[in-house]
Amino acid sequence: MIIRSWLFVPGDNERKLSKGLENPADALILDLEDSVADNRQEIARGMVCDFLKTNTERSRQQLWVRINPLDNPLSLPDLTAVMPGKPNGIVLPKVYSAEEVNTLDKYLSVLEVREGIEPGSTKILCVATETAASLLTFHTYLDNVSERLVGMTWGGEDLAAALGASDNRNPATGEYDDPFLLAKSFCLATARAIDVQPVGVVFVDYRALDALKADCLRDRRSGFIGKIAIHPAQCEIINDAFTPSEEDIAHAQKVIDVFEQNPGLGTVGLDGKMLDMPHLKQARNVIALAEQINSRG
Template sequence: MKLRSLLFVPGDSDRKFAKGRMAGADVLILDLEDAVAPSMKAAAREQVSAWLGDADNIEASLFVRVNPLDTGMTQGDLAVVVRPGLAGILVPKANGAHDIATIADMIDPLEEAAGMMPGAVKIMVVATETPQAMFALGSYTPPHPRLVGLTWGAEDLGAAIGATANKEADGQWTEPYRFARSLCLFAAASAGVVPVDTLYADFRDANGLEADCRRARRDGFVGRIAIHPDQVATINRCFSPSEDEIAQARKIVDAFAANPDAGTLGIDGKMYDIPHLKSAQKTLAAAGETA
C-alpha cells in the first residue's frame, strides 16, 4: 500500500468526492471527523459506506477518519464503514498505542462479520494531537499488526496547549511543532511504519508546498496529507525519486550485490557503506522496484 499522497474528502460531499477521486492521490481519507458538522454525522456515515461500495472502480485506497474515542462515536462509525472496500482507518487524537489496540478490538468482529480477511483493515494514526500523545510516541514500538503509518497534526495540539500561533513570521513551525514533527518521524522509524507529514494549509501556495515537501522528504518523510486536490500532483512529484536518484540507487545496490562481503565500497570516487545501501534500497522501493 502506497502512502505517498493522502487526500482528505469530507464525508458528506458527493461533489468533493467526485473531484477527489480524480486527483491522482494514493489514498482518499473519507472524513467523518472535523470536516463534518455534528448534525451531518449520521448522514455522512451512510454516504461514506456507499462510496466504499464503489471501491473497485476507484484507483486510490480508501481510508476513513473516524471520530476519536473520547467522543463516543468511534464504534458507531466503524459499525457502518468496516466493509469490503475499506483499506484503512485514520485514528485522530490518539493518546498512544493503547487507543490503537482498543480500536483494533472493535474492528476484529466487524471485519469478520463483513466477510473480510482478518487484518485487512489497516490503521494509521495522527500521533501528536494531544499533550498525552507526546509522551506516548514510543508506545507504537513494537507496532500493532494493523499499524501502517504515523502522521502528526498541529491544530488540535495548539488548541490543547493554549498556543496563539504555530508558525513563525517566515512560515516555519514554532518550536513545539518542530518537536512534534521530529518525534513523529522518530516514532515511525522506530516502529518500522511509514512517516507521513502533516497538511500544508495554504492550498493556493504551490511554491511553498513544493519547498516544504522537499524539506520533508529530505528529513525522512515518505508522504504527505493533502487538503485540496490541487496539492496532490505536487506531493506525488516531490515524494517520488527522480531518475537520477533511481539510477544512483541501482548502482549502489548492484555494487554491494557484486561484493556481498564488503562493508564499504568506492563508487565513482566516493565511499559508500551499509547505511547508504539501506537508503538506496528504500529509494528503489519507493520507485516500485525490488532491490
C-alpha cells in the first residue's frame, strides 16, 4: 500500500490522537520517541495500545508506532507494550545500518507469535540517516535486509546534531548543505534499489504551506513517494502533491498507448519528443501509483 502522508502524533496526548483520526493522513505515526518525555513513557505506551485496540478499521488510515531507538533501553518495553494493539508497522529511528532493521524483525517475529498476529504482517519504516555512521552503511541494505522493511525515509535534524552542524541548510539559498543532500540521495537510491517506498523528510516550518508544496513537488520529481508530516495542516497538501493529476495520468496513458501501437520499437515519437524505454517505465509507474491510490476508495 502506497502511503502519501505520515502524520506524527504524540503518543501521550489523547486529544491529538483522537483528532488524528479525522485527518486526511494516510497513516498516523503514534510517537513514543521524541515527543514523549521519559517520565511519561508508561502513560504513552498504555494510551497508544488502547488507541490501537479501539481503532481496528484501517482501510483508509494505517496506524504505525515510532518506538525509541534499539540502543535505548526504552525500545523493547515500547514494543512489548504496543504489539497487543496490532500496529500496521513500526517506525525505527536512529539506525546505524540494516542490522537494526533485521534485529527489529526478530523481535517482531516473537511478539507476533505471542499476540497471535499473522507472521510478518507488522511492517517497518526506518529513518535511515539520523546517525553519522548511517551515511557509510547504506550498502548493508542491499544484501539480505528483512522483508518487513517497506519504506525508508531520512532525517535532517538529528543528522545535523550527529554531525556537529549548527544548521542543515545554506543560509544564503535555503537549500540543504552537501552532507544532507548526500543523505537524501543515498536514501532515495537505496530504497529504489531494494524496491521499498522512499519517503520524503519532514518540512519543519509548518506554517509555510506554499513552501511545503514546492518541497513535496521537488521530492516527487526526484523519485520520492510521500512525506512525513509534523503538523495536521500539512497532510492535505502532501496528499495532493503525491497524487498523480488527471493531466499526469492522461499523458502517461498516451505514452503507454504509443508504445503499444508500435510493438518492437524501442524509441517512438510523441508530441514532437522522442521517447524510449525509461519514459515508458515512468508512465507505467504513474498509472500504477494512481491505481493504488484510487483503490482505497
